[in-house]
Amino acid sequence: MSQQSSTPTYELLYWPTIPGRGEYIRLILEATQTPYTDIGNASSTGGKEVMAALSSDKTHDEHGNPPAFAPPMLRIKNAGPNGAPLLIYQTPSILSYLGGKLGVAGDGSDAEKHWVLSHALTALDLSNEAHDTHHPVAVMQYYEDQKEEALKKSKDFRESRITKFFGFFERVLKGNEEKGKGKYLVGDKLSYADTTLWQVVDGLKFAFPKELAARETDFPLLMGTFYPALKDMDSIKAYLGSDRRLQYSNGLFRHYPELDRQ
Ligand SMILES: N[C@@H](CCC(=O)N[C@@H](CS)C(=O)NCC(=O)O)C(=O)O
Incomplete structure (x- = not known):
């Protein structure tokens, strides 16, 4: 799912249908109204594309990126060596990258x-x-x-x-x-x-x-x-009301009544 029809710079690669750790990435992109493509949910083959980026037997992808251990991953157009797509993973690494690019990592100090x-x-x-x-x-x-x-x-x-x-x-x-x-x-x-x-x-x-x-x-x-x-x-409210905000289910945050306060 993407916010606009032209191809955005940022592509989120995360398991389809669940918010999971992908949500930490979606939220900062949405809060800053930054266009992105949520590959896992953008098409019926999105899940396969996420899986392919995690292929465990490769030492590098076709652009020279080292393997990613687990999603979320972020692919950024033209940001790698020689203008190749850059692939990064680990939620805090992605957040720190986006924080600097989108001006949401403090005052620059x-x-x-x-x-x-x-x-x-x-x-x-x-x-x-x-x-x-x-x-x-x-x-x-x-x-x-x-x-x-x-x-x-x-x-x-x-x-x-x-x-x-x-x-x-x-x-x-x-x-x-x-x-x-x-x-x-x-x-x-x-x-x-x-x-x-x-x-x-x-x-x-x-x-x-x-x-x-x-x-x-x-x-x-x-x-x-x-x-x-x-x-x-405004931006978060609009996002939360949209169909891009996925419902919690059997992911990172799960509701089992027996685990809650009785
Ligand atoms: N510390 C990593 C954890 C990544 C992680 O555990 N991803 C989950 C999905 S939310 C996964 O699919 N993990 C597969 C695995 O650990 O084998 C991060 O924050 O990105």
């Missing part, structure tokens, strides 16, 4: 650039821990085969990890309140750390609705200012 990266990495740590609540033992096995461990993992995640991470981000927002007004983690404008944290909070609201509702007022800046403000930003 080294300080803000690295604060943005650090906060985005911390939000992605929380995202990884959320994934581990339903797959605490083996990534490639079914949830049903690790349910007992998932119950224990989720209890600890809900009671100590969500609170620790949310408490941390509340403190960051508070420390930056003069410039960021509770809406931005760094400085006085949107960065990819904000969109990444927003997506983690939104995913957790889907996965653990009771837990998040119970904790809503414990983090007034994060839940009362930051979360609704980003959701209400």
Whole structure:
């Protein structure tokens, strides 16, 4: 699916139909109204194209890019050596690349650039821990085969990890309140750390609705200012209302009622 019919510079390669970690990339492209093609969802053969880019037996692709371990990947036209397409992977590597190109990595200073990266990495740590609540033992096995461990993992995640991470981000927002007004983690404008944290909070609201509702007022800046403000930003609001925003299902953020607060 793409925002326009001409061929955009940026191509997202991610599994079709689920938001997953691809969503961290989509959100910053959408927030900045940057045209892109979501290869996995753009056609019925998109999934195969994503798979082909991951082909495990190659040492390089036809343009000289080294192999990518896992999606999301970003392909950028003419950005590689000798004008070849550049292929990069790892969510934070892609975000950091786009952050610099799209002006959403702070004010251009080294300080803000690295604060943005650090906060985005911390939000992605929380995202990884959320994934581990339903797959605490083996990534490639079914949830049903690790349910007992998932119950224990989720209890600890809900009671100590969500609170620790949310408490941390509340403190960051508070420390930056003069410039960021509770809406931005760094400085006085949107960065990819904000969109990444927003997506983690939104995913957790889907996965653990009771837990998040119970904790809503414990983090007034994060839940009362930051979360609704980003959701209400014109570009993000338009995106969230479009069919490009995929529904949560059996991906990174999953809703199993038994793992939520009882
Ligand atoms: N740290 C990587 C994790 C990538 C990852 O786990 N991707 C998932 C989809 S969201 C996948 O398909 N992984 C395959 C695997 O790990 O074997 C990132 O943030 O990009």
